[in-house]
Amino acid sequence: MKPRIRALVVGGPMYDGLYQTIELFAQHEGVDIEVVRAANHPDLNQRIAQAFAQGAGFDLISTHSKYAPAQKQWLQPLDELLSQEELSAFDTRALELARIEGVLFGLPRNLDVKLLHYRTDRVAEVPPTWEALVLTAKSQPKYGFVFPGKGSGLFGHFFELCGSAGHYLYEADPPYPHAQHPAGLWALNILAALSQSAPKETTEWEFDAVTACFAAGEASLTTDWPGSFHRYKKSPIRDLLGLALYPKGPVRRATYAGSHTFALARSSTERPLALALLRHLTSREAQLFEARQGTLPARRDALEAIRQETPPNTLEASRWYLLEQALHYAWFPPKHPRYAAVEAVVAANLQSFLRGEQSAKATLERMDREGRQAAEGVG
Template sequence: MRSRLRALVVGGPMYDGLYATIEPFARQEKVEIEVVRADNHPDLNRRITEAFGQGAGFDLISTHSKFAPAQQQWLQPLDGLLDSRELVNFDPRALELARIEGALFGLPRNMDIKLLHYRTDRLQEAPQSWESLVQTAQSQPPFGFVFPGKGSGIFGHFFELCGSAGHYLYETELPRPQAQHPAGRWALETLAALLKTAPRETLEWEFDAVTACFAAGEASLTTDWPGSFHRYRASPIRDHLGLALYPVGPVRRATYAGSHTFALARSARDLPLALALLRHLTSREAQLLEARQGTLPGRRDALAAIRSETPPHTLEASRWDLLKQALEYAWFPPKHPRYPAVEAVVSENLRAFLRGEQSVETTLERMDREGGQKAEGG
C-alpha cells in the first residue's frame, strides 16, 4: 500500500507557486500527497484548530511565527530530527522566530517584512516621515495611501505606528496590550487621517485587495510584503514603481515583520516521509523558486543565489538591499499561545474606531481591558 500524506497550506498569489513542486516530489517518492489550501491565514488558523481539535489532523502544515505558539500542542519538535548542519544555512533570526521556548517547531519559509511602495510618476521621492506621508497622501487623487482595514493587516499598521512612536504595544510576560499611551493615540490619529485618503471599501480589505488596488494604478502609496512583488512586475505600474524603507515616526523607524514556516504534526502517520516533504519545501531550490517571485528567503544560500542572478543597477537589485536594511527595523509581535486572540481584539477595536463607532480614548481603553482579558485566558 502506498504511503499517503496530507498537507494543509496557506493559499494565495504569493504562496501557490511552490505547491506545484509537491506533485513531482510525490512521484519521485512514490507516495500520494493531498494538499489542502486555505484561502488566507485566518482561514488556515481556523482549519488547523478544527482539524486537530477533532483528531483528523494533517501531517504537515504551513504556519507563521506569531501563530505557531497557539498551535504548539499539535506540532512536532524538530530538534533531534534535523542535523545541525541542515540548519546552518537558515537565517539565525528566522530560526529564532521558529523556536518556542527554545525548541524548534518549524523551518522558515521566508522572512516577511514590508517596504514602502510609491508611484514615481506622481511623487519625486518617497516621504521620509509618517507626517510627510500623510500630507502627501492627502494631495493625491483619486487615492493616496491604501492599506488593509481588517485582521492582521490593520493590526500590523497600528502595531508598527506605535513602534515608530517609541512604544512596544505589549507587556513582556503576557501579551497584554498597553495601548493607553501617547503612541497609541498618535497611531490612531494617523490611521484615521490615512483612511480619508483611501477607498471606502478599505475596512473590508485584506492584503491581496490592497495589492490589487495599488497594482491597478489607483493609489500613489502603500506598503507591501516581498511576496507581492511579482504582481507589480506584471502590472500597469511596473515602470512607475518606487521602493523605499518605511517612514520614520516621532521616535524611530519600525516595520511589522515575521516569518512563515512549515511544521510537522505530532500525529504525522509517516514521520520520515513527512520530514522529507518538509526538507523539500524549505530547500535551497524551493526558496530560490519563491525568491524569483519576490519573497525574502529564510535561507542564506537561497538569498545569495537570487542576489547573484539579479542584474545590478535595477529596481530588483535595489530591493534586495532595502529588504536587508529593513530587517534592522523589524518589529515582531510577541510569541505566546494567547497572542492571536489578543490581536483579534485589537483589530476589531481598530475597525470600530475607524468606522466612527468609538472615540480614541474608548478604543485604547477597550484594547487594554479586553486584550488583557484574552491574554490572561479569559
C-alpha cells in the first residue's frame, strides 16, 4: 500500500494553478496525496483550527505570515530540517516574515504587495496622491475606484492609508489598534470619498469580486495583488491596463503587504514525504510556474528566471520592476496569535461605517476599544 499524506490549502483563482502539479509529484514519489482546499483565508483559518483541535491528520498546510502565529502550536519548526543553502535561495524579507520569534515555521510561497491598476483609455495621468485619486475616481463614467468593502481587504486599505499618513495602526504588546489618531480620521474620510464612486454592493465584496469587476471593464481604477494578473491578461481590458505605484499620502507611500507560506504539521507521521512536498511547492520550478501567472516569487532564482524570459519594453517587464519598487513601501501587519481577531474587529467597524450605520467618531472609538479587547482575548 502506498503511503498517504494530506494537505490543507487555500483555494481561489490566485492559488489553484500550483496544485495541479501535486499529482505529478505524487506519481514520482509513489505516494497518495489528498488535497483539501478552503474557499478563502478566513475559511482556511477556521478549518485549520478545527482540524488540529480535533486531531485531524494533515501533514502540510498553506498559511500566511500574518495568520501563522495563531497556528504556531501545530506547526513544525524548519530550521533543523532545511539547509542554509536551501534557504539562501529565498528573499531575506520573505524568510523573516515566515519566522515567529526567530524560528522558521514555514517556507514562503510569494511576496504579496499591491500595485495601482487603471484603464489607460480613461485615466490620462496617474493620480500622484490619494486626494487626486478621489477626484479622478469621481470623474469616471461608471465606477471610479473599486475596492473590497469587507474582511481583510477592507482592513488592508485602512491599514495602508493610515500608513501613508505616517501612522502605524498598531501599538503595544499585544498589538491593538490606535485608530483614534488624525491619520485614522483622514483614512476614513478617504475611504468614504472613494466609496462614492464604487458600486453599492461594495460592502459585500472581497478581493475576487473586485478583480472580476475591474477585469470586466466596469471600473477605471483599483489596487490588486500580483496573483490576479493572469485574469487581466485574458480580460476585455488586457490592452487597456496600466500599472503604477500607489499614490502618496500626506507623509509617504504605504502598501499593505505580506507573504503566503507552506508549513509542515508538527503531528505529521509522514514527515519525510511531507517535507518533500513542501520542497516541491516552494521550488524554483513551482515559483516560476506561479510567476508566469503573475505572482511575485519569494525565491530570487525564480524572480531572475521570470525577468529573463519576459520580453523587454512590455507591460509585464514594467510590472516586475514596479513590484520590486513597491516592496520599498511594504506595510506589514504585526505578528501575534490574536491578530486575526483584531483584524476582523477593525474590518467589521469599517464596513458599518461605509454602510452609514455609525459615524466616523464612533467607528474609530469602537475599533480601539473592541480591537484592544480582541488583542487581549477578552470577550
